[in-house]
Amino acid sequence: MDKKIIAIVIVAILIVAAAATAIILMGNGSQEKTVKATGNLPVYGNANNDDAIDKKDVDLMEKLIKDSSIDRSAYPFLDANQDGKLDSADVEIVKKVINKQKCDLYYVNFEDKVTKQSFPVKADRICVNRYFFAEAVDILGLFDKIVLAPKKLTEDRSHMYDMSHIETAYEGGKAPTTELILENKVDLIIADSWDGSVCEPAMEADPKISTFYVDIYSYGNLVKFIEIIGLFVGANERAAAYANFVNGINDYIDEGMKGLTKKKIAITYLGSTITAGNTTMECAPCSSTYLVSKLADAYYSDDKSSRNNRYTVEDEWMLKNYKIEYDAIVAMHEYTDTTKVNGTYYTPAMFNDRCDQLDQKYSAISIKNDGNLHSASFFSITFGSYAHIPMIAHMLFPEKFSEEKGWDYLQEYWSNFSSAKIDVRTQGGWFDTRA
Amino acid sequence: MNGGTSITKQAVDEWLHGEYPELEEDLEEYHRFNHLKYIFIVACVIVAILTAGYALSIGEYNISFLQTYELLWQHLTGSVPEDMSIQDYVVWTLRSPRVLGGLFAGAALSVGGVMMQGLLKNPLADTYTTGISSGASLGATLAICAGFTVIAGQYSLVINAFLFSLIPMAVILSVSKLKSASVTTIIMAGIAVMYLFNAVTSLLKIWAESAALSAVFEWSVGDLTGLKWEEVAVMGMVVIPGLIILYLMSEKLNAMTMGDEQARSLGINVETFRLVSLLTTSLVTAAVVCFTGLIGFIGLVCPHIVRMFIGSDNRLLLPASAAFGAAFLLICDVIGRVIIAPSTLQVGIITSFIGGPVFLYLIIKQRRTGW
Numbered sequence: 001m002d003k004k005i006i007a008i009v010i011v012a013i014l015i016v017a018a019a020a021t022a023i024i025l026m027g028n029g030s031q032e033k034t035v036k037a038t039g040n041l042p043v044y045g046n047a048n049n050d051d052a053i054d055k056k057d058v059d060l061m062e063k064l065i066k067d068s069s070i071d072r073s074a075y076p077f078l079d080a081n082q083d084g085k086l087d088s089a090d091v092e093i094v095k096k097v098i099n100k101q102k103c104d105l106y107y108v109n110f111e112d113k114v115t116k117q118s119f120p121v122k123a124d125r126i127c128v129n130r131y132f133f134a135e136a137v138d139i140l141g142l143f144d145k146i147v148l149a150p151k152k153l154t155e156d157r158s159h160m161y162d163m164s165h166i167e168t169a170y171e172g173g174k175a176p177t178t179e180l181i182l183e184n185k186v187d188l189i190i191a192d193s194w195d196g197s198v199c200e201p202a203m204e205a206d207p208k209i210s211t212f213y214v215d216i217y218s219y220g221n222l223v224k225f226i227e228i229i230g231l232f233v234g235a236n237e238r239a240a241a242y243a244n245f246v247n248g249i250n251d252y253i254d255e256g257m258k259g260l261t262k263k264k265i266a267i268t269y270l271g272s273t274i275t276a277g278n279t280t281m282e283c284a285p286c287s288s289t290y291l292v293s294k295l296a297d298a299y300y301s302d303d304k305s306s307r308n309n310r311y312t313v314e315d316e317w318m319l320k321n322y323k324i325e326y327d328a329i330v331a332m333h334e335y336t337d338t339t340k341v342n343g344t345y346y347t348p349a350m351f352n353d354r355c356d357q358l359d360q361k362y363s364a365i366s367i368k369n370d371g372n373l374h375s376a377s378f379f380s381i382t383f384g385s386y387a388h389i390p391m392i393a394h395m396l397f398p399e400k401f402s403e404e405k406g407w408d409y410l411q412e413y414w415s416n417f418s419s420a421k422i423d424v425r426t427q428g429g430w431f432d433t434r435a
Numbered sequence: 436m437n438g439g440t441s442i443t444k445q446a447v448d449e450w451l452h453g454e455y456p457e458l459e460e461d462l463e464e465y466h467r468f469n470h471l472k473y474i475f476i477v478a479c480v481i482v483a484i485l486t487a488g489y490a491l492s493i494g495e496y497n498i499s500f501l502q503t504y505e506l507l508w509q510h511l512t513g514s515v516p517e518d519m520s521i522q523d524y525v526v527w528t529l530r531s532p533r534v535l536g537g538l539f540a541g542a543a544l545s546v547g548g549v550m551m552q553g554l555l556k557n558p559l560a561d562t563y564t565t566g567i568s569s570g571a572s573l574g575a576t577l578a579i580c581a582g583f584t585v586i587a588g589q590y591s592l593v594i595n596a597f598l599f600s601l602i603p604m605a606v607i608l609s610v611s612k613l614k615s616a617s618v619t620t621i622i623m624a625g626i627a628v629m630y631l632f633n634a635v636t637s638l639l640k641i642w643a644e645s646a647a648l649s650a651v652f653e654w655s656v657g658d659l660t661g662l663k664w665e666e667v668a669v670m671g672m673v674v675i676p677g678l679i680i681l682y683l684m685s686e687k688l689n690a691m692t693m694g695d696e697q698a699r700s701l702g703i704n705v706e707t708f709r710l711v712s713l714l715t716t717s718l719v720t721a722a723v724v725c726f727t728g729l730i731g732f733i734g735l736v737c738p739h740i741v742r743m744f745i746g747s748d749n750r751l752l753l754p755a756s757a758a759f760g761a762a763f764l765l766i767c768d769v770i771g772r773v774i775i776a777p778s779t780l781q782v783g784i785i786t787s788f789i790g791g792p793v794f795l796y797l798i799i800k801q802r803r804t805g806w
Contacts, residue, residue: 171778177660178529179495182521197661205524 040224040243042108043231045080045094051227051243052236053097061091082106082114100234107228110193110215121210121232123188129175129198131157133190133214135383139226139242139417140235148176148184159340160420178202181209188233190214216381217287226383242417246386249409253294253393256400263396265296266318266326269310269378270333274357280312288332288380291389295396299326315361322365328372330392331358336429337377338422345422351375351429375432387413391431406431472751475744479758483538486765490534493772496525507531528664536662536670537768537782538761540723541733543674545741545760546681548734549752550716553688554709555611557622561734562720565625566603569632571717571724572655573639574599580639593669596725600717603628608713657730657783659768666726673722678757680715684708685749692747730783732790733760739797 040051047057047064061078064070064086072078072086080090081104096103100120109115127148128134134153137143147167154169168184170176175195181202189211191199199211210232214225223246230239267282267289281299282288289298318329333354339346355375359368367373374395379388391406407425414422424430455461492503506526509515515523548561555565562568574595577583584591585598603625610624640652687708690698695705724730737760738752745755764782767789771780 171775177495177779179525182525183496201524201529201661205521205528 040221041227041231042077042224043228044077044082044106044114045090045097046077047075047094049075049077051240053094053231055098057094058091058098061086061094065091080105082116097231105232110213110225117210117232119232120234121188122208123233125185125187127176127181127184127186127189127191128153129189129191129195130216132216132382134161135418136190136214136222136226136229138419139238139383140230140233141238142233142235143419145188148180148186150174150176156340157338157420159344160338160422162419175199178205182206188212190229192216221290222287222381222383222385238417242383245412245417249386249389250294252390252401252405252409256393256397257294260397260400262294263296263328264299264326265292265328265330265396266299267292268329268331269380270331270354270358272335274354274361276361277315278312279315279318279361280310282332282380283311286310286380287385291379291385292330292392295389295393296328296330318362319364322362322367328374328396329362329367330395331373331375332378332380333375333429334378338420338428345427346429348426348429348433351377352432352434354429355432355434377428377430384410384413384417388430395431472745472755475741476751476755476758479755479762483541483758483762483765486762486769487534487538490537490765490769490772491526491530493769494525494530495776496522498522498525532662532664532667533659533768534765536667536727537659537765539667539670539674540659540727540730541737541761541764542678542757543670543719543723543760544730544733544764545737545756546678546753547716547720548760549738549749549756550681550688550712551734552738553692553749554712555607555621556692556694557619558739559622559735560625561738562716562724563729563731563734564622564629565607566628566632567600567625567717567720568724568729569629569636570600570603571596571721572729573632573636574721575725576636576639576655590669592725593673593722597718597721599632600721600724601714603632604713604717608709611709655728656781657728657786658781659727660779660781662726670722670726674719677715677719677722678753681712681719682750682753684712684715685753688712688749692749728783730764730786732786732794733764736790736794736797737763740793 041049041053043053045057046053047060050056060075064072064075064078065088078086078090080093083089093103093105097105097119103119104116105119106114106116123142123145125147126137126142126145128137128146129150131150131153134143134146134149134157137146143161144165146163146165149163149166149169151169151171153161154163154166157163168176168180170180175191175198178198178201181189181198182205186202187208187210189199189202189209191211191213193213193215195213199209199213203209203211212225212229212232214222216222223243226242227239230236230242266279267286269280269282283300284290284298289300292298333351336346336351336354341347341350358375359373362368362373374392376388376392376395379385379392387410390401390409391403393401394403394406410424410430414420414424422428450458491507492498492500498506502522503526506515506519506523509519510523510527544562547567551560551562551565551567552558554560574597575592577599578592578595584595586594606628607621607625611621636655687698687703690701690703691705691708698705698708738756741752741755741759745751764786767785768782771782771785774780774785
């Protein structure tokens with residue numbers, strides 16, 4: 001009898017272990033992603049696959065309709081009405097978009113699925129369910145249309161923005177409830193990719209509500225969301241300006257990297273406190289590793305022990321593997337860029353203090369003296385992340401990329417794409433400014 | 436074999452028809468005591484109904500109490516005005532399934548606690564401490580995080596949760612067969628299984644994609660938000676017949692609490708009874724847990740509170756616990772919705788905040804008398 005019991009218990013444990021193993025072997029289903037900061041308007045009707053729906057698309061479509069011998073494989077977004085063929089009906093839709101007339105459009109969403117959305121989208125009362133979606137809305141010039149937002153925005157960022165137009169603030173940093181969305185008569189929601197259970201019922205209750213889901217872990221390709229939303233809300237020009245800004249940074253990096261070899265780096269993540277004992281690294285396919293992929297190869301390990309591919313190692317590993325697995329560290333400090341401290345901005349001096357602490361963490365090796373220990377504010381999943389890259393470039397290749405340009409690009413972002421007027425050299429903790 | 440029932444009936448008949456001088460007085464007191472128990476059950480049902488009625492009328496969307504019921508009536512009669520479609524949606528599609536689901540969940544979890552405590556003869560037993568909820572939790576997490584379901588289809592989540600809840604049940608049954616197993620041993624086996632399953636669930640969470648992780652976290656806290664009519668229907672289809680079956684077994688459960696030998700002598704097939712009742716309890720629990728997540732303390736605290744009023748006769752304890760559990764869970768949900776409005780605290784957090792101190796109080800109050 002005892003043996004039988006032991007057998008049953010063992011079988012039970014084996015079943016559980018097998019299930020867990022199966023899950024591990026199946027992996028997390030993530031696919032290799034590539035950085036694509038331009039050509040990010042996957043909307044059907046964008047015939048030439050650039051960053052706008054305009055007369056050029058009409059011209060191309062008419063040309064292709066007239067001459068069916070032309071190879072169409074280079075134009076994946078011809079079929080504007082998704083009826084399986086290219087004809088005058090598709091051209092009519094594109095003309096309606098140009099004239100801002102009502103029609104149905106189809107676009108490829110964050111899950112790479114074709115999604116139908118009525119055009120244009122009303123954006124008079126906006127709900128954002130993460131504070132950095134407010135950045136996206138700000139880029140499109142619609143910040144003053146936000147009426148429902150989390151307190152992470154309204155309280156923690158009260159020093160940055162005038163938020164008198166926000167009617168309701170809710171606790172927590174994630175989605176509000178469906179009832180709150182309906183009560184605030186929201187017409188546009190910018191939501192996380194996993195907030196469907198809140199947004200879908202709201203849209204079902206009030207079909208006038210539109211939702212755009214943003215996958216914030218979209219591996220450096222946040223430009224796509226700006227362009228798509230910009231098209232639908234009639235902020236094409238601002239979206240195009242943002243895309244041009246990002247393209248400009250890409251071109252700057254490409255030009256400077258000519259003849260240079262990419263470095264091997266470890267991108268580390270630091271929270272509100274710098275802890276001893278462990279180091280958390282961001283591995284591919286995190287956004288940060290892709291953002292710097294033109295400059296450096298970030299350390300990557302198959303042995304992922306955390307979601308979103310953050311890999312935690314003991315500090316001993318970091319000390320042991322300097323100049324073996326990585327040649328430089330780019331440390332990302334969260335909660336330093338625009339964080340409110342004593343009612344105003346985090347300061348460069350405070351950031352430098354953090355850098356001093358970080359030096360201590362790796363004082364056993366020569367990385368600091370070699371000039372290979374760098375610090376920057378968190379640049380992984382925010383819409384301003386691209387603006388950090390020129391300064392990262394300067395840190396890694398000081399002879400080719402100037403510090404001045406690094407500051408200029410960051411300032412350009414805050415001056416041209418945000419209603420928060422920040423002088424980045426004196427407000428916020430962005431980069432190590434110690435001599 | 437009806438020997439047991441006949442013996443009991445014989446004894447009762449002898450007492451009833453005997454000529455004892457205190458018979459009338461004893462009978463009067465017995466009926467009065469019983470009436471109090473029925474009054475308690477009715478009171479619980481009334482509280483549950485009133486709470487449900489209030490819960491339907493509160494929320495971030497501003498709808499008055501009277502308008503709520505007007506809308507409900509209009510929906511049921513198909514006469515909702517067009518300009519009230521959003522309010523109708525809020526009341527019928529958002530709030531009503533939540534309230535009804537809360538009633539089912541509270542009743543099911545509370546009765547589950549009664550059954551576990553009776554079968555295992557342990558006051559600490561409920562579907563949570565015996566690992567059954569954790570098993571169901573793992574099954575649901577596998578379905579959510581990895582799409583791993585034993586059987587595909589519309590009800591794959593429920594079936595997954597149920598099948599995985601059987602594993603801790605099997606472990607408990609096996610351990611209970613050990614000759615040297617005390618009630619403490621059995622409950623500790625359940626706790627060990629609970630820790631194992633929670634560890635595997637945590638492992639899955641570590642590797643889960645953000646979207647799945649968010650869903651699993653919400654689910655692991657225990658929440659009635661977002662319950663849909665389809666889910667409540669599945670819950671109802673399992674919980675209602677399950678509770679009826681368990682109620683029909685309540686008389687035999689009384690015999691089981693006296694011990695296996697005594698139960699056998701009254702004609703009960705102890706192994707079959709234990710298996711059937713644990714299976715039914717697991718299924719009822721799984722049908723709730725896979726939609727609401729882990730809501731703690733209902734199965735532990737509610738039966739003990741009800742025993743203070745009803746006693747340990749399972750024929751009354753089961754329906755009383757069902758009514759009390761339903762009311763208790765719904766009250767906790769209302770508190771969660773009101774306390775930091777317009778944000779909501781998940782009901783699992785509220786039940787833990789309330790249940791913990793209440794349970795401690797019960798332990799202290801009853802330390803001499805046991806349970």
